[in-house]
Amino acid sequence: MTADGLVIDGLTAGYNRVDVLQGCTLSVAPGEAVSLVGPNGAGKSTLFRVIGGLLPVRSGSLLLDGHDVSGGGAHRRARNGIVHVPEGRCVFGDLDVAENLELGSIALGYDLRRGDLDRVFELFPVLAAKRSQAAGTLSGGEQRMLAIARGLVGRPRFLLLDEPSLGLAPLLVQQLGEACRSLSADGISVILAEQNLGLVERLGGTAYLMTWGRIGRGAPASAVRTDDEIAEAVLGTQLTES
């Protein structure tokens, strides 16, 4: 097995005695765009935590370009080019915007280049305007943008975005979708966990339905609203609220 890219096979992981992931199988080629959709609690964030190195693999394999990377923590994964932008805000509130971005480039040995910054500032102009403001004083949505921008300056090969649309205004979600699409065109694999189907459609590539700790069948992202199985789980042809 020397396939390029990220290959996950039969992965299980979880918290305490519970296996949240019950055998996940997924492969992501360089530059491929992949979205995971499905109900809350299906294990999307848990899978990202495992790929990002925050949670250990219990069984199964996690291969990067054919090499087993399941040992080692999050810092190793970051050096391997896997960058995980967790759900929520996760910024250093006392540091200013520019310092937060600088920390995003630690994996590159602090080599934050002009071009990297220009790119994220073009995507999120508000961050350029507030570059010397403490991150903790930004609004919730702006902190989200900063967390995503910090992931981008790490020059990932694989970018894991956990619900990036959370708290972003519709206009920004559109722009984020365009940006992810162009990253993917540049050869960066973007892996998205999202409830916002508009963003999934904008990113393109393949969407997989994730339920109960397993990754199901894939469908083209443009078909998420029309694929019977996915539409039932995500759009709710019938209401399944408890």
Place this chain on the structure above:
Amino acid sequence: MGALTRADVITILIDILLTYSISLTLRVGLLSIAPVAFQGIGAYAFALLTVKARFGIPLSVLLATLVCLAVAILLSFPLGRVRGLYASIATLAVVVIATGLESGFSFTGGSLGIAGVPAGDTRPALAVVVVVVVAGWYWLDRSELGRRLDAIRIDPSLSSTLSINVGLTKSAVLVFSNTLAGLVGALYAHSFFFVSPDSFNFFVAVQISAFAIVAGATHWAAPLIAGGVLALLSAVGQNYANYTSIATGVLMVLVLVLWPAGLGGGLRRLTARWRTSARGLRRKGEAPVAAAVDEQVVVTRNVSKAFGGVHAVVDIGFALPARGVVGVIGPNGSGKSTLLGTISGLVVPDTGTVMVAGRDLTGQDARTYAETGVARTFQQPRLIQAMKVWENLIVGAGEHAGAAAVRKVAEEVGITDVLDAWPGELPASVTRRIEVARALLRQPKVLLMDEPAAGLTEAEARAFAELVTAIGRDRLVILVEHNMNVISAVATRVIALVEGRLVADDRPEAVQAVPTVRTAYLGVPAEAAS
């Protein structure tokens, strides 16, 4: 190992009580070392009262404790204003000052202390105090008060929006903890023939606070076990000093590695399974009724707020009716959360007035807003992970939190099945509903919701929208939301903010047609506008 002497037993009992004193302050998120100083104040007061004033022993114990109560109340004003680590350092300063005063004056005997204090066997008295304190803590762990203390430790600003008086509660805890230590001090002085400043110095303070940190804040038995075992080791250790101090150190490190929240955290985890279920709710308490309503329940005039020169909101004014759902939309950083903050008291506006239910609340704290009838949910659900769902519901709800009320609200919101679950086990669609239930239980006149549909699937968002509509029949709901499908489905009126200014205030369709809203917020073409 020989039998323990009387002095050993007394020391162990005293250390247990001091561990409880400090552990109680940990419970509200403080680490006060002041109990060791108050042990000294109580001991000196007792010595002076018996030796110099020749008062009787029971009277002297009582008076010494009252002296400590008075000093503790005076000190609670400055100590209550300091936060976090600085509060611990401030209490350390109290220890240093007390030691200085004890050794600095001739009437306290200088560094030699006071000898000839009438001594007696205090073991029975100390044992009684230990039993009372342990029983009190056992009750505290199961009481509404204990839940309030936990809420203050875990999330002070959430607590104040639940109308818990955080400052006063912390001060009261400090006063109680210090007074208990004062009583212990008086009994200490009565146990031995003399008191000297060395017994209450910095090193003793560090030792006892280490006991308390090992014990943690969250279980009634933990200070008894941790304080008891560690004090026993230190008493035995006087003969084998090296070995026991090494053993003590290893034990402390082991406990803290196993259970970072201390022994209490570990015990709580072990006993979590048996933790009281929702059946433990008090019987009394009426089912919530629709709040009494005024014509215009929320009125703001010229509200402005800047953070460090950045204008978050500028000159906002509106009057909102007592029923219905009002949506608030706007780009990120346009001031929506700041605006909600001014209506819930978490943000004090620089200029302008905020009136709720006919009362001018400008400049009041979040607790006053909560008491006037404002409840809120947060962008990221703020539930207390260490409490079961039903406990989260009733934190700070006071007299509204009877079993009937909880059941009715849980049914209304659709969370009846998860009352006995832990919030961490539940998906976002359910935790959002729990936050709503917690807010409704307070029978609010105004419910503020900050992006409640974020992270929900479209199906969940639709079901949530139905809930919001139902809630808005009896009260005002102010809904900040980016999901335009939800806004269109529930709001009868929408306020749009751009760069802190109110740019539109109208029916949803009309607001979505405003050019500024389309370009700055929805993006052109406005695909989500349906």
